[in-house]
Amino acid sequence: MENSAMENAERAAEERTAPEEAAAGDAAPAATGTVSRLRRRLLVGSLVGCLALGGGVLLYLPGGEPAARRASAPAPGAQAGTAVRAGVPAALPDLAVLIDERESRVRAHPRDARSWAVLGTAYIEQGRRTADAAALYPKAEQALRTSLKVRPKANAEALDGLAALANARRDFRAALSFGEAARKLAPKRWTTYPQLIDAYTGLGDYKKARKALDSLTALHSGPAVRARAAGVYWDRGRREDAQAALADAAAGASSPAEQAAWLERAGQLAWERGERADALRHFQEAVRIDPDQRAAQAGQGRALAALGRTSEALNAYQVALARQPSPAYALELGELYESLGLTQAARVQYDLLRTRVRQDATGGVDGELVLGRFEADHGDPASAVRRLRAEWRQQPGIAVADALGWALHRAGDDKEALRFAVIATDRVHGGAVHSAPYMYHRGMIERALELAGPARRHLQEALRINPYFSPLLGPVARTALARLGAEPAPAELPE
DSSP states (O other): OHHHHHHHHHHHHHHHHOGGGSSTTOOSOOHHHHHHHHHHHHHHHHHSOOEETTEEOOOBOTTSSBHHHHSOOOOHHHHHHHHHHHTOOOOHHHHHHHHHHHHHHHHHOTTOHHHHHHHHHHHHHHHHHHTOHHHHHHHHHHHHHHHHHHOOSSOHHHHHHHHHHHHHTTOHHHHHHHHHHHHHHOTTOTTHHHHHHHHHHHTTOHHHHHHHHHHHHHHOOSHHHHHHHHHHHHHTTOHHHHHHHHHHHHHHOSSHHHHHHHHHHHHHHHHHTTOHHHHHHHHHHHHHHOTTOHHHHHHHHHHHHHTTOHHHHHHHHHHHHHHSOOHHHHHHHHHHHHHTTOHHHHHHHHHHHHHHHHHHHHTTOOOHHHHHHHHHHHSOHHHHHHHHHHHHHHOOOHHHHHHHHHHHHHTTOHHHHHHHHHHHHOGGGTOOSOOHHHHHHHHHHHHHTTOHHHHHHHHHHHHHHOTTSOTTTHHHHHHHHHHHOSOOOOOOOOO
């Protein structure tokens, strides 16, 4: 009886904090939900300092502790439950509490479909934060499918979770299928639309991704929506809008873990613009707020290397990889070692990359994109082409187009390579994102085809966007540009 009362109180508290996420078939937020959200925004606005584009400032109370930390907050499990249902980052310790609570709940009440769905979504978030896909993603799938089995109808919450799991695994077709099913069941459930945005983006359908964002912003507002909008803005080349949206998201975040996540993304955008010092400030603040923010730790490595602080950069990458052994981080660290002439240390990271991709595959994760990128530059380009052709057939997004074009170039097929490089960089084909690596790839392919003018323009553009985009390839870009020489002066017109 006591446990049941406690669980009921916890659930009531969660539903008061997030009424719009509570039911699978919710309609547009009612007046009570609107008032509740307004009350939360006013509370957060009074406690969290404003984040300017150049960095963040937190309000402090007289005791010296950040105001957001001093405010009364829900219990860790309830706070994490609210976060995962809304699709926002949760602190790892809070996630552990939530998972323990929900595991106990479903053992005692195996027909509680909602608890199964929350448990599955929590496993996804924990797997994402720790890079332990092999252990956690199968558990997430089992929990979410159990939720659907227990309640096969009107269970948009479980369908949302399955869409999130498919996106995390880079299975964008499955994500789209689950997301569309959830939207059909509950078209005014706002948490479905971020999953649709990710799925459409992964499949290269940027027009539908923008429409999904329009639907999302019509249904809901808040930091999670602004952060999602920032990604779509960036893909459309609207860099300032993306940065402003992330600054607003970080300022309005309702927990340190959420704020740190949006700061990390703001750091990514600053980095991609070549603003290495600004990127480092964002990454450092994210780690200060949430020491488990390993993506920001790896971001520090990236920015520190560009600033010439090599020892600190190596340490930052090693710390990130120790707790979140992501193949992408291993590739970055390996290339940093290689740029320093430390080939044996680089090979250790490349071996780790291969091992992690294999392990992640047991959790259903599609690692072909990162593996194809690796093989193109450091392994077998022909293997990279085979892998990335198959990936393109399944998931024709811009990132895959760029990787396939570069793999074809490395394998000696520059004519076909250029076709994919154009898709990745041409606004007509959706490649509006300002990416130094994409421009570098296109410029080098054009140079190999003896298209000196376009090659010069695209290499210049790569170095203008971010001169520090790669410790290994940045110097190659500068050398290639120097060998192309200055652009010829226009011929004088006859008098």
